[in-house]
Amino acid sequence: MSQLTTPSATTATPGMERSLIWTTVGAVCALVAVTVLLEVSVMPYLRIADGIPDLVAPMVVAVAILRGTMVGAVTGFAAGLLIELTAPIGTLGAMALLYLAVGAWCGRHCGRRESARLLQPLMLSVAAACFVQVGYAIFHLLLGIRMPASEFVGRALLPGLALTLLLSAPVLLAARKLLGQARVMEPFAG
Amino acid sequence: MATQANTALARRRTALRRGLVTALALVAFGLFTGYFREGPGGVLHDTQDAVGGVVAPVQGVAVAAIEPLQDGWNWFSELRGARERAAALEVEVRDLRLQAINDRFSAQEAADLAALEAAGESFAANYDRVLASIDGRSPSPWYQSARIDRGSADGIIENSPVIGAGDALVGVVTAVRPHSANVRFITDGSTGVGAIVPEAGELPGLVTSPNPGQLRLTGVPREADIEEGQVVMTGGFNSGSLPSVYPRGLPIGVVSSVGSRDVDAEKAVQVKPLIDPRAEHHLVVLAPTSPEAIRRARGG
Numbered sequence: 001m002s003q004l005t006t007p008s009a010t011t012a013t014p015g016m017e018r019s020l021i022w023t024t025v026g027a028v029c030a031l032v033a034v035t036v037l038l039e040v041s042v043m044p045y046l047r048i049a050d051g052i053p054d055l056v057a058p059m060v061v062a063v064a065i066l067r068g069t070m071v072g073a074v075t076g077f078a079a080g081l082l083i084e085l086t087a088p089i090g091t092l093g094a095m096a097l098l099y100l101a102v103g104a105w106c107g108r109h110c111g112r113r114e115s116a117r118l119l120q121p122l123m124l125s126v127a128a129a130c131f132v133q134v135g136y137a138i139f140h141l142l143l144g145i146r147m148p149a150s151e152f153v154g155r156a157l158l159p160g161l162a163l164t165l166l167l168s169a170p171v172l173l174a175a176r177k178l179l180g181q182a183r184v185m186e187p188f189a190g
Numbered sequence: 191m192a193t194q195a196n197t198a199l200a201r202r203r204t205a206l207r208r209g210l211v212t213a214l215a216l217v218a219f220g221l222f223t224g225y226f227r228e229g230p231g232g233v234l235h236d237t238q239d240a241v242g243g244v245v246a247p248v249q250g251v252a253v254a255a256i257e258p259l260q261d262g263w264n265w266f267s268e269l270r271g272a273r274e275r276a277a278a279l280e281v282e283v284r285d286l287r288l289q290a291i292n293d294r295f296s297a298q299e300a301a302d303l304a305a306l307e308a309a310g311e312s313f314a315a316n317y318d319r320v321l322a323s324i325d326g327r328s329p330s331p332w333y334q335s336a337r338i339d340r341g342s343a344d345g346i347i348e349n350s351p352v353i354g355a356g357d358a359l360v361g362v363v364t365a366v367r368p369h370s371a372n373v374r375f376i377t378d379g380s381t382g383v384g385a386i387v388p389e390a391g392e393l394p395g396l397v398t399s400p401n402p403g404q405l406r407l408t409g410v411p412r413e414a415d416i417e418e419g420q421v422v423m424t425g426g427f428n429s430g431s432l433p434s435v436y437p438r439g440l441p442i443g444v445v446s447s448v449g450s451r452d453v454d455a456e457k458a459v460q461v462k463p464l465i466d467p468r469a470e471h472h473l474v475v476l477a478p479t480s481p482e483a484i485r486r487a488r489g490g
Binding site for chain 1: 211218219220221222223226234241253328329330335372379400
């Protein structure tokens with residue numbers, strides 16, 4: 001990234017911008033690694049019925065609303081791919097595509113006043129987790145693997161979303177602590 | 191002039207943003223289709239297995255750390271009422287609780303392992319029994335699968351049957367690395383097991399999982415004398431000409447309901463698995479040793 005758009009701080013020197021970029025890269029890599037590791041090793045044990053909390057959705061949402069569409073999209077893609085590479089599941093690319101969409105869409109909220117509070121990111125996290133679960137279910141329907149809709153919604157989706165809502169706040173706050181205030185990071189900034 | 195320059199830069203930024211998102215989406219879609227087109231043993235599957243193998247030890251540590259907490263949580267839940275009555279003895283009770291958690295965890299582990307001690311002994315002529323711990327589970331309800339801490343270094347090969355206490359069939363090994371392996375449970379939606387119900391005359395059927403977590407016995411004619419409570423076992427055969435990867439005589443589950451409509455040619459038989467794989471911490475892998483068992487595992 002050649003330059004950085006900083007809505008709140010327009011007087012940053014090139015040296016400060018480079019430092020910010022590398023800080024962001026390091027923080028995002030750490031967030032992705034820790035969140036994915038927790039998701040594939042600890043979260044399967046925190047289930048209600050078949051519902052498993054989704055820590056990756058709030059992490060991608062947080063990165064996207066703090067750093068914009070491009071960083072959000074790349075983070076979502078990387079996190080989704082990492083889950084599929086490390087967990088014993090039978091797809092590759094499906095979760096990457098779904099979390100990519102989450103990161104790209106949530107990046108539109110970067111820098112907005114309501115994103116600085118906790119309620120909107122929380123709601124976005126639950127909506128993102130819902131989108132990923134439903135999207136993943138559609139992938140499986142396309143592959144011929146079925147699950148009754150009532151069972152999917154009652155035993156997997158709703159309990160999973162409730163757990164995601166409970167665990168999203170710490171993830172969002174940790175991401176804010178690591179990344180600081182919202183700054184859109186994109187090349188060719190004026 | 192400045193406004194025009196700003197507009198041009200904004201357009202370039204937007205184009206780059208859209209281009210990046212589109213490119214990543216195409217890569218993800220390419221991976222998804224390539225993964226299913228190449229089949230097991232392809233580059234993407236191998237990469238997935240390799241990365242899974244690298245992460246497995248870290249997951250094992252996380253699982254080992256969380257298991258006592260899980261048991262501790264259950265223990266605290268059961269004693270919620272008693273805690274209130276014991277308020278005056280809080281300090282003493284806390285020490286006892288910590289001790290009891292440790293004891294209970296140890297006792298549970300010992301009971302689990304004792305139950306598995308005899309598992310698979312009757313198949314010793316054709317298989318080695320390899321005791322394995324589960325160190326990773328699927329985070330998705332769509333996959334009833336797990337990763338175990340034993341692999342090809344312990345003699346496990348792909349398609350080795352996996353059993354639990356009482357020889358009950360739990361699943362099959364689907365991918366093997368030197369020190370870890372993936373197990374797909376019989377409750378996974380993509381599993382099929384050739385089965386018989388000995389008490390109903392050994393009519394051949396196929397146990398499938400129509401939905402993840404459930405089992406159904408198909409291919410049983412309406413006139414078959416199947417009743418609730420009868421045990422379903424592996425038949426040692428497959429629906430086609432290939433031998434089944436599972437040896438004959440492993441119990442699968444118990445018939446939980448039987449039904450059929452007048453227009454049906456087959457009975458609708460629901461089967462309750464003898465073991466809920468999601469509750470297990472340890473399993474026994476039957477690693478093939480005899481030529482016949484190896485032939486079964488290799489599908490020929």
